[in-house]
Amino acid sequence: MPRAGRDHAGRLPVSVAQDGLVRGLSPPAPERPQVPGQHGLPGLSPLEGRVSDSIVFNRRDFLRLVGIGVAGAAAGCATPRSDRLIPYLVAPNDIMPGVAYWYASTCRECPVGCGLLVKTREGRAIKVEGNPQHPVNQGGLCARGQAGLQGLYDPDRLRTPMVKQGGAWKPIPWDEGLTLAASKLGEAIKAKRGVALMTDHAPGSAQALAAEWAAAAGATHLVYEPFAHESLREANRRTFGRAEIPTFDFARAHCVVSFGADFLETWLSPVGHARGFAAMRARRDGSGPFVSVEPRLSLTGANADEWVAIRPGREAVLALGMARVILTETLRPAGPDHGRLLDAVASYAPEMVEQQTEVPADTVRRLARMFARQWPSLAVAGGIAAQSEQSVALIAAVNLLNHAAGNTGETVRFDRTLDFDAVASFSDLQRLMGEMSQGRMDVLVVQGANPAYAVPAWAGFGAAMDKVLFKISLAGTLDETSDRCDLILPATHALESLGDARTARGVSSIIQPSMQRLPMFDARPAGDTLIALAKGAGFGGRFPETWADYLKAQWAPIHQRLGAGRDFPTFWNDTLKNGGVWEPEAATPVRWAGTPAFATAEPKGAGDLTLVLYPSATLYDGRGANKPWLQELPDPTSKAVWGSWVEIHPETAAKLGLKAGDPVKVETEAGALELPAYLYAGLRPDVIAVPLGQGHTAYGRNASGRGVNALALLSPAQDAASGAIAYLSTKAKLARGIQAMDLVVTQREKDQHDRGFAEVVPLTALLAAASASPGAQVTARPQTPAGHPEEPIPPLPSQTRLGTHTSPLAPVPGRKAPVHAITAYEPEQHTRGPRNLPIDQGSYGKAEHRWAMAIDLDACTGCAACVVACSAENNVPSVGPELIKRGREMMWIRIERWEESLKPGASDVRFVPMMCQHCGDAPCETVCPVYATYHNPEGLNAQVYNRCVGTRYCSNNCPYKVRSFNWFDYAAPEKETFAFPEPLNWQLNPDVTVRNKGVMEKCTMCIQRILEAKGIAKDEERTLRDGEFQTACAQSCPTQAITFGDLADPESAVHRVSFGERRYWVLNELNTKPGVTYLKRVRRDAGLA
Structure with a gap:
């Protein structure tokens, strides 16, 4: 009977016999006995293992002895290798080794449901990217979405159904688990006792199945989400007559005021908001200011041009005061609701607002005038600030401000609303907990939710749950809620399941398995489990046999509406290929339904x-x-x-x-x-x-x-x-406190000390430069709305105009820079001819490319999606808090945060993604004694791992401190925490070497992607196209702040961006000639006037 074997990289199982031999191959020959003295050294005693005192060595024998000793010592330091490589015995027909396959799916790491493209190799999912066709995220993906892959390979996933016996968990077969659960359900239904089904927010067919299941069982169905946006829905119902969550169009807005909404972090759809926010900021027409109103400067607020540090709970007063100024001064054309709105805000004069909020009256007027004149504008309220005892009043006040400024229907639209309609409020959860506490519930089924952790202790969910007679969990991991249950029937991960997600009106996304279910996890789709329980308990007659059948039946109406003449199999295959179907947005008129009462609330309790x-x-x-x-x-x-x-x-x-x-x-x-x-x-x-x-x-x-x-x-x-x-x-x-504890941080100093790591340029200076250079080239970032140019770019120099370009750093006298180190500030040293023709690079005369990167700090929000994307692509290990405390973190990219000013008013926080700069005159290359780091012909600072001996001279000599040293063998199979414990090593990218102890590593600009693209272009007998591949960081960035490409190609995006007015290079005075160009952040002080 063959057993499953797998190599260190976590590849697919192969057939290996019990004796460790592959059938059909000859066994290894037995070792020949060693004859003393035969092929040995003269005088070497086989008994004593030492050299005889009477022997005299000649030079040749001495060298042989030394060579054997060195080889033996080196062999003892080598990493153990696998005994043999085992090929496929029967190769799968649908997998070509070395070729990546992509599957469209949907992210389930938060309720919004971004589109995914899942990359698989040899049947393993190894990377997730955003789906460029998906209307929610348009190709971007946040850090949490990137990390969703680790949920699939989580070593702590439940491996089999479990039943609690005597307070301890015991494995149980699936048929016994289903029988036990069905019998408990059937008994409760027959006795007309209470049954409840609690699910997480999964809009689409899964939620429909749960609702039908509960209706058939006569059970209570509750959809639980810790942040359910109840106040946003209720405020919209009271003011617009629609209990829905609208689309907030940041891209169309010319000005944004946020009342506590962390829309770049966790609020609603952060990736979609970030894409729109970057589009707004890309304009260079004088618009685009952003004001953050919140008591704590969040990541979103750190991207603002002004911080209004308001008293907690008084945000609504400021919003109403701004609306009063707009209405009384008629800063926008008066609409049919002008009179009603003015009556509602009549008492909120700026002086009264100042008394309640501590925001000066002049600031209230200034913000109101800016908000009205920069039309269309957008005000949003959410996050923690919108979850007080008067949160509905705050959001209603912000709705009134938007309506007074004429933003309803412009930047606040109800044509593509988010689907939170079925999500329960906390009051609904309390009612269910009341029934549980009173012993009215005999059976509780929990799928995907974890209220035992997310509900505050004072609500008493744990105590209420203990009163339920039998509790069943359909979860993938043993979380706090599952640990309180009596039976666990493990559910599959989203990346190995079939399903759908309809998170917004007109957006029907598909979830499809990107790989076969992992053999070590005996899990089943939650939909199949619910159907099996319904049939086993006697109320499943209305359900089909499988979850897949139910899902396709749910898609039949969509096919009738959007099939466009295709039969269902063709339509279904096209849907799987594209990741879903998207209906065009339908214009939805919105009217002002009424003005609720406004009030504020003060936090309660002892303390100041x-x-x-x-x-x-x-x-x-x-x-x-x-x-x-x-x-x-x-x-x-x-x-x-x-x-x-x-x-x-x-x-x-x-x-x-x-x-x-x-x-x-x-x-x-x-x-x-x-x-x-x-x-x-x-x-x-x-x-x-x-x-x-x-x-x-x-x-x-x-x-x-x-x-x-x-x-x-x-x-x-x-x-x-x-x-x-x-x-x-x-x-x-x-x-x-009295307990000793550690605060493990990766950056302690946040003051640049005038070193120019993160630079800014006033918007007024860019506008002045544009007016002073009428012949300058004008470009816009890809996400810039049409008709809104960025900043002027001076005409690019060429060989026929030598000396017309002024370098920001004068050359060092007597020193000639290497001509192959092409950088954006040395254009006179190479030819910018037709794309992809050989360029003059000194000794690399036949090199066709100069890979480079440009990072726009005005678009970078500091979200760190690039950091996780880099780790996923390049097998960067996690090392844990103890090593990070000692400064031994391994990530190839770090997001530096520089705080120039944190005072209320014109706050100034800057984020700089820092990775290897791939310097043309790299300090690391000159100090490596074994030439492990060198400059390749295409401008990359390369690292040869098997040549590195770990001197760390390169790290000491790197002014950017972007090199990491492997202090341990993080990929060792015996490691159970951090790094890659089994089966987390299945996620490793087979195109990237897994580094060993004693090796230095750093950013490679995803050289494996460059080589893959070159191979494809060669097979197709063509040259590389600009943008046909990206680095992992550039591909995941929600705001497209990172541009990668061939700097030697004058038509490339990175070439155009790198020559903008805002370009600069970090530590430029060192003359390292970085291959990474940064674009200064734009300061919009004038827009706040």
Whole structure:
């Protein structure tokens, strides 16, 4: 009976016999016995193993002895290799080794449902990218979406059904598990006892099946999502008559004011918002200012031109004050609702607004006039600021502001609404918990939700759940909710399942398996499990036999509507190929339905500090906590990893004698926690902030025991109008803690000290340069709306105009720069002729390309999607908090955060993606004693791993500090945490070497993608096309801030971008001639006037 074997890279199983031999191959020949003295050295005693005293060595024998000794010592240091390579015995017909296959699917790491393209090699999913055709994300993908691959290969996934016996989990076969669950369901239904089905938010066929299942069983169905946007839906119902979530068109807006909405992090659709936001910022017509109104400067606020540090809970007052100025001064044409709106805001004069919000009256007027004149504009309210006890009033006030400014139907549209209609409010969950607590529920089935972790302790979900007689979990991992159940029937991961997602009106996305189910995980699709339970319990007559049949039946109406004459199999195959079907947006008129009552709410409890709890930009609500890529991804504000912290204003910390990293006790009326202190000037002195997402008691090795669950600090409070939980409702007090704890951060210094790492240019200077150079070339970034040019680009120099280009750095006297080091600031040293013709590169005269990169800091939001994309593409290991604490992180890209000003007003925070600069005159190359790092003919700073001996001279000599050293063999199979524990090693990219201990590594500009594209072009007998391949970081960037290509091609995008007015090079004074050009961030002070 053959057994399954697999190599170190996690490739597909191959057939290996029990004795370890491949059948059909000859066994290894037995070793010949060694004859003493035969082929040995003279005088070497086989018994004593030493050289005889009487022997005299000649030179040849001595060298032979030394050679054997060196070889033996080297062999002892070598990495153990596999004994034999085992080929396919029967090659699969649909897989060609070495060729990547792509499958369209949908991301399920958050409710929005971005389109995916899943890359597979030899039957394994190894990378996910955004689907450029998908209307939600248009090819971009956030860090959480990139890390979804680690959920598929999670070593802590449940491997078989489990039943709890005597408080311990025991494996159980599937048929026994289904029989047990069906019998419990049948008994409860027959006795007319309560049954409840709780699912996560999965709009589409899965949600329809759950609703039908509950109706057939007479059960209660509740769709649970921790951030359900109840207040947004209720406010829209009261003001627009539509309890829906509209489309916020950032790309069309000329000005944005955010009232606490972290739309670049976790609010609604961050990737889609980021793409639109970058389009707005790309305009160079004087528009595009962004103002953030919030008590804590979030990542979204860090991208703003102005920060209004408002009192927590008073955002609605400012919105109404701005609306009053617009209406009283008639800054926009008066509409039919002008009178009603003016009556509603009559009492909100700027002076009164100043008293309640601490925002000066002149600032209120200035913001209102800017908001009205930069039309169409956009105001959004969401995030934690919109989850107070008066959150509906805040969003209604912002709706009124948009309506007064004429933005309804322009930048606030209801033509492609997000589908949150079925998601329950927190009040709905409380009603279900009440029935559970009273013993009315005999059976509870939980699919995909984890309320035992995400619901605050004061609500008592855990205690209510314990009152249910029998609890069934359809989960993939043993999370906190599953751990409280009696039976677990494991569900497959989205990347190995069939399904769909209809997250927005007119957007029907497909979820398809990108690979076969992993053999070590005996899981089934949740839809198949629900159907089997219904049939086993006697109420499944209406359901087909399989989940796939149900899914296709759900798509029959879509086929009738959009089939365009195709039969269903053809339509279905086209849908699988494209990732879904997208209907055109239908114009939806919106009217003003009424003006609700406005009110404010003050946080409650003892203490003089307001507690702000916010969803983590990396872990979201905690569902990403068991993915090491996300745990090791630095928080965009604190740069902390693998834990929790409390943000404290330096003035507040000084009063308590606290410094960064000190233990702090945070106490509220709900409880107390100790956390390390992070001193952050980007919040009000009367505010402290703690991120959510950590503090798991289950969920896997990377999540359990990391940090704290900050929900333990939340006071019992809700918004009465919507039933939403009020996250911004708690007062707190601080004291010095007693537990020693570490704050592990990757960047401690955030002051540039005038070193020019991140530079800015005023928008007024760009506009002046444009008017002064009427003959200049004008370009726009790809996401720039038509008719809105970027900045002028001076005419490019050529060989016929030598000396007309002024380099920002004068050449060093007596030193001739290598002519092959082509850079954007040395155009006179090479020919910019027809594309892809050989260019003059010194000793590399036949080289056709000069690979380079340009990074637009005005488009970069600091989201760090590029960091995870790079790790996924290049097999970068996660090393864990202990090694990061010692400065041994391994990521090839870091997002540097530089805080020029965190004061309220014109705040200035800059983000710089920093990777290997691929210098034309690289300091690392000159110090390597074994030539492991060198400059290749196409301008890349290459690294030869098997030549590297680990001196680390290159790292010491690199001014950018972008090289990482492998202190351990992170890919060793015995490692159970971090790196690649089985089966996490299945995700490794076979095109990229897995580095060993003692090897230096860094960014390669995805050389494997370059070589793949060259091979395809060669096979097709053509030259490379610009843009036909991208680096992993450029491909994932939601804002298209990174441009990669051939700098020697004058028609390439990177060539055009690299010669803009905003170009500069980091540490340019060192004359390293970087291959990465940065574009300065644009400061829009004039737009705020």
